[in-house]
Amino acid sequence: MYKVFVNELPLILTNKLSETANGEYFLLNEDSIQQAIKALRKKKIAEAYIYHPNHEEILKKFTKKIPLIVAAGGVVTNNKGKVLFIYRNDKWDLPKGKLDKGEAIEDCAIREVMEETGVQGLRIENFLKTTYHIFNNNGVPTLKQVHWFAMKTEYEGKLKGEKKEGIVKVKWKGPNKIQKALQNSYANIKILFE
Incomplete structure (x- = not known):
């Protein structure tokens, strides 16, 4: 099963029909995928499912219909046990x-x-x-696949947000501030702290 978020709502790619009981089911073709994305974006449904019997094939077939961008990032911890957060688009995020x-x-x-x-x-x-x-990539719904790594650093220097990426703040956060930041973050970021 793959959980793909569209405006914080799940589009679930699954090979188990039993998992599709609570949401709306869509076929693994371009029109159906676009319908599912549109319905989730407009919050007409709370979750959508796309079924394919072969777990290994489902993501491959999905990315033939939707462009894929591969990315990577880090959950970075310093010597004090604080985690590095960035702030952009009015949300707390990770680099x-x-x-x-x-x-x-x-x-x-x-x-x-x-x-x-x-x-x-x-x-x-x-x-x-x-x-x-x-996410919307110049008007085209695009799938972003992010590979996350736990990282460590002894760095104690100045934090500097990359302006051209729209990063307005970079902060180290301890447990209480992490919980507060996650209240104004993305579903995929929250998953990393579960």
């Missing part, structure tokens, strides 16, 4: 960005965190999970 051609996914994650926050000396601890969401 992430698009994979460059020929780049390793881990290298992309480190590069993007550095570019978006100014934090140096990053090292990957482990892979966390992959999240999915649909």
